[in-house]
Amino acid sequence: MKMKPLPWMCSHCRERAVQLVMLPYSTEISHDGRTYTVNIPDLQVGRCERCGNTVLPHAASQRITETFRQQRGFLKPEEIRQERKRLGLTQKELASLIGSADATLSRLETGTQMQSRLMDNSLRLFFALPEVRDLLRQLNEDPHSGTAAELATGTEASVSG
Numbered sequence: 639m640k641m642k643p644l645p646w647m648c649s650h651c652r653e654r655a656v657q658l659v660m661l662p663y664s665t666e667i668s669h670d671g672r673t674y675t676v677n678i679p680d681l682q683v684g685r686c687e688r689c690g691n692t693v694l695p696h697a698a699s700q701r702i703t704e705t706f707r708q709q710r711g712f713l714k715p716e717e718i719r720q721e722r723k724r725l726g727l728t729q730k731e732l733a734s735l736i737g738s739a740d741a742t743l744s745r746l747e748t749g750t751q752m753q754s755r756l757m758d759n760s761l762r763l764f765f766a767l768p769e770v771r772d773l774l775r776q777l778n779e780d781p782h783s784g785t786a787a788e789l790a791t792g793t794e795a796s797v798s799g
């Protein structure tokens with residue numbers, strides 16, 4: 639993404655006085671019904687030399703999102719895509735199996751939406767455990783096929799001892 643030549647016009651005082659500066663930056667992000675603080679010691683932001691107004695360039699917003707994702711330990715968009723492809727599934731198939739909308743999954747894979755902890759856990763379980771995939775496939779075929787325990791005893795996936 640190409641940046642406009644500096645200095646930029648300040649949206650606050652309308653002066654052409656916004657320059658890029660490196661700052662320690664702290665912001666709050668609301669997610670999953672809670673508020674989290676994200677601190678970045680060296681974020682490049684635009685700051686108006688006249689009124690002090692701060693502007694976040696696209697790269698800065700992206701870095702805040704990435705830092706938050708890392709802080710929360712969420713799967714990255716490319717990891718979700720890679721794992722899905724490793725299992726030979728389309729977005730629609732994976733979404734259907736884990737009980738999500740395919741539009742949602744698509745937004746997670748492009749990074750335009752951040753997953754909830756519940757979604758992150760579901761994806762991790764699905765990607766890591768063949769038993770979970772088998773169980774969800776059975777439930778997908780027949781939502782009334784019984785409890786997890788009944789399903790497990792009826793499959794080869796249950797290994798005793």
Ligand SMILES: [Zn+2]
Nearest residue numbers: 648651686689
């Ligand atoms: Zn200004």
